Amino acid sequence: MQKYTLLLLFILSFACKDDKTVDKPNQGEFAHNSTLANGYIGDEQCISCHASEYKAWEGSHHDLAMQVANDSNVLGDFNNVNKTIDGVNYLFTREGSDFIVKTKEIDGSENTYIISYTFGVEPLQQYLVDFEDGKKQVLRVTWDTIEKTWYHQYSGDTINPHDWMHWTRGSQNWNTMCAECHSTHLEKNYNVEANSYNTTFSSVNVSCESCHGPAKNHVDWAKSGHSSDTDTYLKTLDTQLNQMNSCAPCHARRTKLTQTLESNLNFEDQYIVQTISTPFYHADGQILEEDYVYGSFLQSEMYHKGVTCTDCHNAHTLELKMKGNNLCMQCHEPEYNSPSHHFHQNDTESAQCINCHMTGKTYMGNDFRRDHSFRIPRPDQSISAGTPNACNQCHTEKSNSWAAKAIEKWYGSERKNHFSDYLILTNNSRLTAHEIELVNAFINDLNYPAIARATAINNIEISNESQYETILKRLDDPSPLVRYNALNKFSTAPPELRVQIASKHLSDTTRMVRIGAVQLLTDVDASLLSTINQSDLNTAQSELETMLRTNADFSTGRLQLGDYYFKKNQYNDAIHQYSESIKKDSLLLMAYPNLATSYSIVGNTQKALETLNLLINNAPDMSRAYYLRGLLYFELNNPKQALLDLKQAVKLNPNDAQSLYNIATYYYQNQDYTKAEEFARKAIAIYPANRDYQYLLALIFKAQGQIDLSNQIMQGLQ
Numbered sequence: 001m002q003k004y005t006l007l008l009l010f011i012l013s014f015a016c017k018d019d020k021t022v023d024k025p026n027q028g029e030f031a032h033n034s035t036l037a038n039g040y041i042g043d044e045q046c047i048s049c050h051a052s053e054y055k056a057w058e059g060s061h062h063d064l065a066m067q068v069a070n071d072s073n074v075l076g077d078f079n080n081v082n083k084t085i086d087g088v089n090y091l092f093t094r095e096g097s098d099f100i101v102k103t104k105e106i107d108g109s110e111n112t113y114i115i116s117y118t119f120g121v122e123p124l125q126q127y128l129v130d131f132e133d134g135k136k137q138v139l140r141v142t143w144d145t146i147e148k149t150w151y152h153q154y155s156g157d158t159i160n161p162h163d164w165m166h167w168t169r170g171s172q173n174w175n176t177m178c179a180e181c182h183s184t185h186l187e188k189n190y191n192v193e194a195n196s197y198n199t200t201f202s203s204v205n206v207s208c209e210s211c212h213g214p215a216k217n218h219v220d221w222a223k224s225g226h227s228s229d230t231d232t233y234l235k236t237l238d239t240q241l242n243q244m245n246s247c248a249p250c251h252a253r254r255t256k257l258t259q260t261l262e263s264n265l266n267f268e269d270q271y272i273v274q275t276i277s278t279p280f281y282h283a284d285g286q287i288l289e290e291d292y293v294y295g296s297f298l299q300s301e302m303y304h305k306g307v308t309c310t311d312c313h314n315a316h317t318l319e320l321k322m323k324g325n326n327l328c329m330q331c332h333e334p335e336y337n338s339p340s341h342h343f344h345q346n347d348t349e350s351a352q353c354i355n356c357h358m359t360g361k362t363y364m365g366n367d368f369r370r371d372h373s374f375r376i377p378r379p380d381q382s383i384s385a386g387t388p389n390a391c392n393q394c395h396t397e398k399s400n401s402w403a404a405k406a407i408e409k410w411y412g413s414e415r416k417n418h419f420s421d422y423l424i425l426t427n428n429s430r431l432t433a434h435e436i437e438l439v440n441a442f443i444n445d446l447n448y449p450a451i452a453r454a455t456a457i458n459n460i461e462i463s464n465e466s467q468y469e470t471i472l473k474r475l476d477d478p479s480p481l482v483r484y485n486a487l488n489k490f491s492t493a494p495p496e497l498r499v500q501i502a503s504k505h506l507s508d509t510t511r512m513v514r515i516g517a518v519q520l521l522t523d524v525d526a527s528l529l530s531t532i533n534q535s536d537l538n539t540a541q542s543e544l545e546t547m548l549r550t551n552a553d554f555s556t557g558r559l560q561l562g563d564y565y566f567k568k569n570q571y572n573d574a575i576h577q578y579s580e581s582i583k584k585d586s587l588l589l590m591a592y593p594n595l596a597t598s599y600s601i602v603g604n605t606q607k608a609l610e611t612l613n614l615l616i617n618n619a620p621d622m623s624r625a626y627y628l629r630g631l632l633y634f635e636l637n638n639p640k641q642a643l644l645d646l647k648q649a650v651k652l653n654p655n656d657a658q659s660l661y662n663i664a665t666y667y668y669q670n671q672d673y674t675k676a677e678e679f680a681r682k683a684i685a686i687y688p689a690n691r692d693y694q695y696l697l698a699l700i701f702k703a704q705g706q707i708d709l710s711n712q713i714m715q716g717l718q
Contacts, residue, residue: 043209062205065181066128075121083141139167181250182206187199190549254272255547275458276296276455282388307331359390359393378415387420431460443457472486483505484513487505545564548561571602589615596632597628612632664676673700695714
């Protein structure tokens with residue numbers, strides 16, 4: 001383990017109005033990787049002109065987001081405390097000025113770690129440890145600042161030290177998972193080839209320049225005696241768009257598109273927000289996994305009425321502007337704050353607006369976070385779709401039916417039209433013609449939240465012409481998120497169609513959409529791309545590769561990079577990336593089939609077989625693993641084992657039509673026409689319109705002498 005030396009720096013602050021030294025309490029120490037560059041100058045220079053804002057910010061969760069570990073900042077008990085949690089033994093102690101954690105893992109291994117940084121302050125504080133290759137890891141054991149005790153996140157789980165979820169592995173890597181949102185102007189600087197980091201930041205915490213952007217030009221403007229009437233350099237948060245672009249990057253579940261967050265770019269030019277689909281959200285869009293607020297807020301009527309973060313939260317203290325229902329009464333009519341509306345006794349928890357309209361969930365063991373979609377309770381949806389509702393989260397002893405009847409008694413039988421009704425529909429695999437019509441109308445109705453319409457597009461399977469036409473229309477949607485998800489639906493379309501569609505969007509005004517367009521072209525033959533504007537194609541291609549490399553420190557990012565090379569027929573590069581993804585997370589099951597297929601294509605059938613054997617050991621109930629191994633055994637001239645695997649695949653997944661088809665093909669080739677017909681019919685029963693299955697059955701009939709039946713099928717195919 002590499003221990004980095006902490007340097008005590010005395011920083012002179014050159015204030016806007018005059019030069020004077022400012023000492024900030026408990027912030028004298030900065031790490032080796034703290035750099036002031038690219039116009040970032042540090043918050044010390046903001047104080048003399050913006051003293052009240054600075055004072056409000058001091059001590060906030062942003063100020064204390066990350067700190068050097070010292071006597072002032074470490075809240076956990078390191079006074080020789082010994083504790084065993086989920087089979088892991090910890091000794092929390094001190095050695096001089098160092099805070100030490102000694103561990104004995106479930107596999108018996110023992111290690112000693114030095115805490116380098118604290119992370120967060122309330123209701124929990126986490127701790128960082130420096131590892132080799134520039135990595136910092138977040139300890140699983142966490143200090144509960146409310147209960148004053150050590151506890152485990154993912155409490156009750158036994159996590160092997162080699163598991164991706166273990167704190168020394170990828171899921172708790174600070175550089176990847178946490179750093180950008182706990183420090184100012186963070187540059188991850190991940191080296192894909194070396195799998196190492198040289199991560200830097202301008203300020204250790206979330207400081208002034210995190211929200212307002214680099215301040216050098218602003219300070220120069222101020223020192224110049226205001227050479228122009230308006231400061232055009234510092235980013236303001238005076239509009240909803242500006243606030244979303246400032247707050248959303250760190251308060252969203254999202255995928256990065258660029259290497260470094262830039263303060264002057266729109267969110268969609270740097271990130272793709274996670275749609276409100278399962279398993280991240282409930283079927284109606286309520287929070288399930290951590291969403292960090294933005295994905296919920298985009299759903300809300302508040303957002304679409306122009307409400308923004310600082311209407312409720314103080315921008316510098318981060319505290320709510322008012323307590324209780326007074327906060328909501330800034331905008332809502334007084335009658336909402338009476339028993340005639342909420343049907344509960346005034347001045348009780350049950351009468352609080354947030355407890356009905358902002359339900360929540362506890363994350364990280366003790367951190368309760370509220371759903372910012374601001375929705376009306378719908379116990380009727382709980383009955384039909386199994387979604388949660390505010391009523392039963394309080395009245396746990398009552399049924400959903402009881403709650404639905406109460407709502408109907410109070411407010412009548414009609415429910416307000418809401419996107420969640422249609423979103424729930426799109427989670428069903430088989431929709432009636434009428435339901436498809438409803439979903440199509442919903443997707444095309446711009447009055448509904450864009451993130452909900454994008455989610456519906458993501459959820460549905462295109463099965464008829466009307467759905468196809470709907471998705472085509474949405475390629476010109478005002479929302480970049482809708483356009484991006486609409487593009488994704490054509491990933492399996494014929495190459496000529498993908499070229500036609502993508503060519504119109506390679507020059508889109510939003511980077512996210514341009515990337516979605518070029519993704520359609522990755523495996524398209526170069527001869528088909530000659531009609532496309534080559535400059536637009538090259539730009540979008542570069543943006544796609546930047547996105548892929550930016551996320552390559554995730555196991556799933558390596559998987560996506562492998563898929564990219566696979567589509568480009570660069571199979572050895574694909575093998576390397578798939579192998580790296582499995583090194584990062586041995587339980588990333590989706591990587592194994594891709595790796596095995598790549599090995600098979602390059603002729604290394606033995607490595608392909610080893611890979612599939614590993615997959616089956618890790619996931620003995622995965623039907624697809626047996627299907628792929630069955631095909632591989634045919635290549636290895638082992639039909640007996642191939643049939644066993646294909647039949648096991650069908651046993652695990654009775655709807656595995658491909659395995660049934662291959663079994664039928666084997667029996668046909670070996671002139672066992674009775675069994676061939678049996679399995680071909682089973683495949684057709686699952687997918688009646690599949691032409692390959694129908695053609696095989698025609699051949700089987702012909703071989704059996706049933707010429708009329710064979711001709712009927714052939715005529716139908718023609």
